[in-house]
Amino acid sequence: MxxxxxxxxxxxxxxxxxxxxxxxxxxxxxxxxxxxxxxxxxxxxxxxxxxxxxxxxxxxxxxxxxxxxxxxxxxxxxxxxxxxxxxxxxxxxxxxxxxxxxxxxxxxxxxxxxxxxxxxxxxxxxxxxxxxxxxxxxxxxxxxxxxxxxxxxxxxxxxxxxxxxxxxNRFKIPQTTPNNAPFEVGKALVLKEGKDVTLITTGILVPRALEAAVLLEQQGISARVLNMHTINPLDKKAILAAASQTRGIVTMEEAITTGGLGAAVAEVVVEHHPTKMRILGVSHFAPTGSASFLLDHFGLSVENIVKSACELAR
Amino acid sequence: MAKVQEVLNNNDKDRLLKLSQIASEIRVDIVNTIAAAKMGHIGGDFSVTDILVSLFFGVMNYKSQDPNWADRDRFILSKGHCAAALYSVMAKAGYFKHEQLGEFMKPLSFLGGHPNRRKLAGIEANTGPLGHGLPIGVGCAIGAKLAKKSYRTFVILGDGELQEGSNWEAAMYAGHRKLGNLMAIVDRNRLQQGAGTEDTNSLDPLADKWRAFGWDTYELNGHCFEELLKVMEAPSTGKPKVIIANTIKGKGVSFIENRVEWHHKVPSAEQNIQAIKELTHS
The missing domain is CATH 3.40.50.970 (Thiamin diphosphate (ThDP)-binding fold, Pyr/PP domains)
Incomplete structure (x- = not known):
């Protein structure tokens, strides 16, 4: 592959x-x-x-x-x-x-x-x-x-x-959506099934989440990957399934973490099925650097996604 | 100019008298509506009344029983806080029943403190935050041209509202596109919430500003139906038209006129009686 x-x-x-x-x-x-x-x-x-x-x-x-x-x-x-x-x-x-x-x-x-x-x-x-x-x-x-x-x-x-x-998006990314996958607004696209941990991602971070899932697999951790292409209305059903069927949720977004995708997922989880979470995203005004550099800088690297997922899956 | 004169000749006395009577009834409705709700913006409602009456009962094409009629003239009250005046006019025009004015600002009412098109058909835009109406009106006017429709767009602006920069973005673009199917009317009562406009952030020379932005600019007495109709009905020259309508905030009631504190003060029971007396005997 x-x-x-x-x-x-x-x-x-x-x-x-x-x-x-x-x-x-x-x-x-x-x-x-x-x-x-x-x-x-x-x-x-x-x-x-x-x-x-x-x-x-x-x-x-x-x-x-x-x-x-x-x-x-x-x-x-x-x-x-x-x-x-x-x-x-x-x-x-x-x-x-x-x-x-x-x-x-x-x-x-x-x-x-x-x-x-x-x-x-x-x-x-x-x-x-x-x-x-x-x-x-x-x-x-x-x-x-x-x-x-x-x-x-x-x-x-x-x-x-x-x-x-x-x-x-301007940031260049590979196609991660299968050609036959329908675009259902409000319904997360399951890109990979998994039972240990769930990666909920969106936009240009989808490829990084998929790469992280491959590395996690090599460590014996089965990661579910959800492409949450609709932030509102949010797919609560998929989130609750992740919360109940896997040991934790890592969210990742090219956005400020106060009020973004991770926060939205947390709102659902905390009210209906509390579980461990890691919310990866931008924490403050960025320093100078390329888009790719800045994603890594804010912990949105494949390595850090793997590390965060491992902490939850243990 | 010959055409303007023709229009003026058609404005016979009966027509002007009728508008004046309607305006008087509208002001009574406004004061009653606000007194019942114990909330509202009576000063601005009274300054804009005659402009609204000229548009709804003299100038605009619409069907109150078919409020979404595709060819209707578009009307936007950018100074949305003067909703009581707009509702009173719309009730008289047949958009809803007169007795429903009593719903003004009641819990869950369709007549909120600012107009809401999701609750009341005939409202084109939900206004309230200032500086929103003119950009939307520009879009309506461009839309009419693109769709090759002949409807016109009318936007009423408060004068204090012109301190919002978005108006000038819209004014610049309307001038640039020569939107002859767009008319703005500035309710120039010279008072804003807390003080005079010229004491707060001066607007004058206001006509020069509009002219510089490429608009056909008129200044007139905003309580004179003859002047209002003459300019509103004058054929377009192909430029957007603005009327700076010099008005009196609180027009029609002696103790409200030109007093800054009546921006949103509510009349007491006695004041309500006194106001109606003045409005019906003048």
């Missing part, structure tokens, strides 16, 4: 742009709304084909979200495409009031989320989005792991008729 680290890797922005164009050809209601991010959102081809349906408001994120709400009011399905930190952070009150509270069918596409702008520093990292958007319970919060899930998430969102927030 080829190790995941040797497989071809992908940037999800390409499939995002291609899928959007496919959809726009079929449905005149599809519009793209962005903040001077035509290039970084990979929307140049969309612009060529649908120049009037690309609404570029310039560098003005609050207005961008409001304009999307107005377009939704007029019967359009806006895909708002914007670098993660400015989409969730700069316009958070608009996301709350104009999108979530109005319950408009707007798809918020957080480009280059997490720490993918590594060296540019914390101002350009979007690690708080899980916590912030999860608090807006009317927004479905998706964190696809690879291009296949990104495409599936977009195809689901366009028909959902409600607010959706999704990460569009």
């Amino acid at each position: 080829t190790s995941l680290s040797q497989q071809e890797t992908f940037d999800c922005r390409k499939i995002f742009a291609e899928t959007l164009i496919e959809l726009a050809r079929q449905d005149e209601r599809i519009v793209a709304v962005c903040n001077d991010s035509v290039g970084s959102s990979n929307l140049n081809d969309f612009k060529k084909e649908f120049s009037d349906r690309l609404i570029n408001v310039g560098i003005a994120e609050q207005n961008m979200i409001g304009v999307a709400a107005g377009l939704a009011n007029s019967g359009f399905i806006p895909f708002v495409s914007c670098a993660g930190p400015f989409l969730s952070g700069r316009a958070l009150e608009q996301v709350k009031a104009d999108v979530a509270y109005n319950m408009y069918p707007i798809i918020l596409c957080a480009q280059s989320p997490g720490m993918s702008y590594g060296e540019l520093g914390p101002t350009h990292h979007s690690i708080e989005d899980f916590s912030w958007i999860r608090a807006l319970t009317d927004i479905t919060l998706l964190s696809p792991a690879d291009p296949k899930q990104t495409k599936d998430a977009i195809l689901w969102a366009v028909r959902a008729n409600k607010p959706v927030y999704m990460r569009i």
Whole structure:
């Protein structure tokens, strides 16, 4: 078997742009709304084909979200495409009031989320989005792991008729989702069965969790791996199954740990089936470094995932 | 300008008188609604009343019995705290029954302290935090153009609200896109919650600011139906239009007018009687 680290890797922005164009050809209601991010959102081809349906408001994120709400009011399905930190952070009150509270069918596409702008520093990292958007319970919060899930998430969102927030990863990753795996919103994808410990992961950390599971197997520890691609609504059933059937849960996310995926899992576990947990993620503003360096720095390396799992499985 | 004159000639006395009567009834409804709920924003409600009445009973196309009619003109009350005024107008326009105004701010009511489209059909946007209405209105106006529809979008803004930067993001973009199907009306009562706008963070020269952002800009008496209709009904020049409507906060009741403390003060039983007396005898 080829190790995941040797497989071809992908940037999800390409499939995002291609899928959007496919959809726009079929449905005149599809519009793209962005903040001077035509290039970084990979929307140049969309612009060529649908120049009037690309609404570029310039560098003005609050207005961008409001304009999307107005377009939704007029019967359009806006895909708002914007670098993660400015989409969730700069316009958070608009996301709350104009999108979530109005319950408009707007798809918020957080480009280059997490720490993918590594060296540019914390101002350009979007690690708080899980916590912030999860608090807006009317927004479905998706964190696809690879291009296949990104495409599936977009195809689901366009028909959902409600607010959706999704990460569009820039960090290159291999495909980990089997070609025949359905994308079921609110239902974790079981990538590997296991009976000793459960690794609950999401987004670009899915390959690292799978690699850790292989190493754990070599040490005689059977690790279950769940790709929790939907952060809200959370798959409580899968979490409780993990809590009751394995000896502990390690969560890992490219996000701040206060209020993110690990916290969400802990809320479920602590109330219904207390078990041991390790919550791996970003703990504070990052120092300078590449995305990959920063993941390791914050304990999201394969080695540390293995170490954390071993502590629980013992 | 000839076209403006034509419109003006159509504004016969009967029409203006009717609007004036409606406005008087609306103000009575507002004061009763707020007195019953013991909550509300009476000062701003009264300053914006005549603007709302002009739009709902003079200018806008809508079907209150079919509130989601696709071709309706869009209306957004960006100063959402003046919900009592909007509800009073919507009740009179037939969106819901007049007696339901008594539900205002009651537990689980569909008439909350700020408008909610998930509870009341006809509300286009849930406002309350300031600076949200104009960006949404810009989106509606772009949407109408993209869909090749002829409906127009109207947004009422508070003047204090213009201290929120998001309004200027939206104003800049509306000017850039030449959204001639968009109209903003600023309720220029010159008072915000705690003091005068010019004492807090001055807005003047307000008309110059809008003009610089590419808007057709008008200043008028926001309690004069003739002026309001004349400008609201004047054909678009292809630019977004803004009306700076000079108003009096608390307009219509002597002891409320122009007093900063009446931003959200609630009238006592005696004051309620006095207010209704003034509103019905003027």
